[in-house]
Amino acid sequence: xxxxxxxxxxxxxxxxxxxxxxxxxxxxxxxxxxxxxxxxxxxxxxxxxxxxxxxxxxxxxxxxxxxxxxxxxxxxxxxxxxxxxxxxxxxxxxxxxxxxxxx
Numbered sequence: 153x154x155x156x157x158x159x160x161x162x163x164x165x166x167x168x169x170x171x172x173x174x175x176x177x178x179x180x181x182x183x184x185x186x187x188x189x190x191x192x193x194x195x196x197x198x199x200x201x202x203x204x205x206x207x208x209x210x211x212x213x214x215x216x217x218x219x220x221x222x223x224x225x226x227x228x229x230x231x232x233x234x235x236x237x238x239x240x241x242x243x244x245x246x247x248x249x250x251x252x253x254x255x
Contacts, residue, residue, distance in 0.1 A: 160222070164222075178223060181222055191212045
């Protein structure tokens with residue numbers, strides 16, 4: 153079992169033990185990602201990066217990941233596959249030669 157599969161399995165078990173699957177439709181999972189991303193962003197509001205509470209950053213980032221993994225599971229997506237495909241797509245769109253900062 154991969155790390156992502158292990159995490160997703162643990163999330164599903166946690167969700168199912170609480171009977172929360174009824175609330176985890178794609179729309180609400182996407183909304184939850186946005187809410188948690190907003191909470192993550194709020195940790196940096198009016199601060200520089202070094203002033204953010206790193207433990208809170210971890211907590212909010214974990215929430216974003218959790219809902220993203222649950223959404224990918226809902227659609228049957230392979231997380232590694234879709235992320236690697238996006239990296240490949242971005243590599244074509246943003247070639248190194250055109251994107252590197254020139255001195």
